[in-house]
Amino acid sequence: MRGSKSRLFVLIAGVLSMWLDGCVYAARPFPVRVQPLPSATATPFSPLTNTPPPPTATPTATPWASPTPRPTLTASPTATPAPLLRPLYNISAVLDFWQRTLTADERILYTNTASASLNRLVLNVEPNQWEGVFHLLSATANGRPVQGTLRGTLWTLPLPHPLAPGRSLALEIHYRLTLPYRTGSRIFGMDARQTNLVDWYPFIVPYDGQTGWLWHKPWPFGDHLVYPSADFDITLKLKHAAANTQIAASAPPDAHGHYRLHAARTFVFSLSAAFETTTSKAGAITITSYYFADLADGGKALPAYAAKAVQTFSAAYGVLPRRHLAIVATDAPDGMEYSGLVFLSRNFYTTYAKNARGTVINNLVSLGMHELSHQWWYDQVGNDQALHPWMDEALAVYSEWLFYRQNYPADVPLWWAFRVNYFQPRGEVNRSIYDYPSFRPYVNATYLQGARFLEALRRRIGDRAFFAFLHDYYTQMQGRIATPEDFFRILNAHTDTPYQDILTAYFAPMK
Numbered sequence: 001m002r003g004s005k006s007r008l009f010v011l012i013a014g015v016l017s018m019w020l021d022g023c024v025y026a027a028r029p030f031p032v033r034v035q036p037l038p039s040a041t042a043t044p045f046s047p048l049t050n051t052p053p054p055p056t057a058t059p060t061a062t063p064w065a066s067p068t069p070r071p072t073l074t075a076s077p078t079a080t081p082a083p084l085l086r087p088l089y090n091i092s093a094v095l096d097f098w099q100r101t102l103t104a105d106e107r108i109l110y111t112n113t114a115s116a117s118l119n120r121l122v123l124n125v126e127p128n129q130w131e132g133v134f135h136l137l138s139a140t141a142n143g144r145p146v147q148g149t150l151r152g153t154l155w156t157l158p159l160p161h162p163l164a165p166g167r168s169l170a171l172e173i174h175y176r177l178t179l180p181y182r183t184g185s186r187i188f189g190m191d192a193r194q195t196n197l198v199d200w201y202p203f204i205v206p207y208d209g210q211t212g213w214l215w216h217k218p219w220p221f222g223d224h225l226v227y228p229s230a231d232f233d234i235t236l237k238l239k240h241a242a243a244n245t246q247i248a249a250s251a252p253p254d255a256h257g258h259y260r261l262h263a264a265r266t267f268v269f270s271l272s273a274a275f276e277t278t279t280s281k282a283g284a285i286t287i288t289s290y291y292f293a294d295l296a297d298g299g300k301a302l303p304a305y306a307a308k309a310v311q312t313f314s315a316a317y318g319v320l321p322r323r324h325l326a327i328v329a330t331d332a333p334d335g336m337e338y339s340g341l342v343f344l345s346r347n348f349y350t351t352y353a354k355n356a357r358g359t360v361i362n363n364l365v366s367l368g369m370h371e372l373s374h375q376w377w378y379d380q381v382g383n384d385q386a387l388h389p390w391m392d393e394a395l396a397v398y399s400e401w402l403f404y405r406q407n408y409p410a411d412v413p414l415w416w417a418f419r420v421n422y423f424q425p426r427g428e429v430n431r432s433i434y435d436y437p438s439f440r441p442y443v444n445a446t447y448l449q450g451a452r453f454l455e456a457l458r459r460r461i462g463d464r465a466f467f468a469f470l471h472d473y474y475t476q477m478q479g480r481i482a483t484p485e486d487f488f489r490i491l492n493a494h495t496d497t498p499y500q501d502i503l504t505a506y507f508a509p510m511k
């Protein structure tokens with residue numbers, strides 16, 4: 001028990017007012033528009049070797065689910081179908097701070113892993129949801145010009161020749177972004193002290209043999225993107241950058257300036273000349289907190305909590321095959337997860353400094369650990385975030401519970417009270433983002449009822465089966481896009497205890 005009752009009351013009142021917002025489910029309006037510039041200097045294409053990085057936390061675990069031999073370009077007619085060949089994104093970009101532009105040469109090496117030929121590719125171009133931001137300069141497939149149709153974020157690209165199963169092609173895209181001012185809830189863009197590059201390059205959406213291309217339209221709240229697991233090799237040159245500009249990224253650069261990351265959903269950057277940093281270690285993983293001077297209380301406190309969270313989640317779910325994680329403060333109102341890097345709202349830091357310093361029940365710690373848990377449930381185990389958002393969000397909220405249970409057990413009842421029960425959540429857990437007209441009912445059902453569902457399930461089948469299931473689910477689905485069928489198939493392999501009544505209570509009937 002920490003603090004007196006009256007102090008606790010003050011804290012609770014503060015927490016209540018803070019938790020009216022939340023994380024990740026930030027409303028993302030569709031505003032702002034902006035303009036162009038010169039041409040990036042392409043660096044030669046340097047293929048990655050798909051070598052798994054060394055295991056991190058627990059030495060005994062083997063994190064790599066997907067064997068990934070290198071794809072070959074279509075020259076060889078003898079290419080054979082191969083499972084889970086990850087696309088490779090090789091991007092050479094120049095960021096000009098005076099012009100507010102990013103000019104990029106992007107080369108995607110893509111293998112058709114479906115059982116049928118593909119006559120087209122479908123890409124998501126997230127920056128194109130704002131007019132005047134994305135400018136396509138040229139595109140070729142295996143050297144032949146292609147154009148296709150770009151409407152909003154959907155880019156449909158007919159191929160000059162069908163791409164047979166197991167065959168690969170090189171898609172080269174030269175484009176320029178005119179970076180919008182970062183405003184409101186949008187993380188992407190540039191403001192006075194920070195430039196955030198998130199979902200900043202076109203990517204080929206996953207192709208499912210049964211349902212087709214997994215492209216979804218943007219929605220004012222929730223996450224609508226479905227990312228395949230991919231490999232990245234990126235160079236980023238800065239022009240007219242302020243002195244002392246620091247770069248937070250999904251992974252740090254190697255000695256040659258290449259930002260490389262394997263088996264990740266996306267690659268993001270955040271740049272600022274005002275960043276201060278504090279680090280911690282969790283096993284072999286270095287956690288770096290990037291914050292501004294006015295947010296230093298929380299910024300300095302986060303790495304110690306994060307190290308505990310990474311240890312807790314690694315032990316419960318499985319090893320995270322990463323060496324670096326970044327936690328970055330930003331002016332958006334919520335938190336948001338990306339591969340290797342999470343953003344947290346400056347509001348979490350300021351309220352922490354005002355009335356929650358030294359306590360663990362507050363947005364900075366709870367939502368900070370939530371975002372970190374997405375490295376397991378989103379980055380390693382992917383899901384269709386638009387149609388099955390509960391699959392990562394319910395697990396991320398429940399990961400907050402797990403963090404407190406393992407590290408601050410006395411605070412668990414308070415966490416339930418103010419993170420979940422205060423909102424009296426209702427609604428069916430397994431709805432899509434498009435089933436909700438507004439954000440609060442979506443969060444209550446997907447996140448909060450989702451956590452209650454997992455709690456009921458754990459209590460029913462017992463800790464042993466529950467955590468064995470989660471560990472197995474993580475291991476089997478790593479590098480893949482899990483479906484509800486996968487979730488329940490693997491769950492059923494770990495328990496014979498009936499739980500249909502819990503499903504009936506929390507879920508809409510599943511087809």
Ligand SMILES: [Zn+2]
Binds near residue numbers: 023024370374393396
């Ligand atoms: Zn989340």
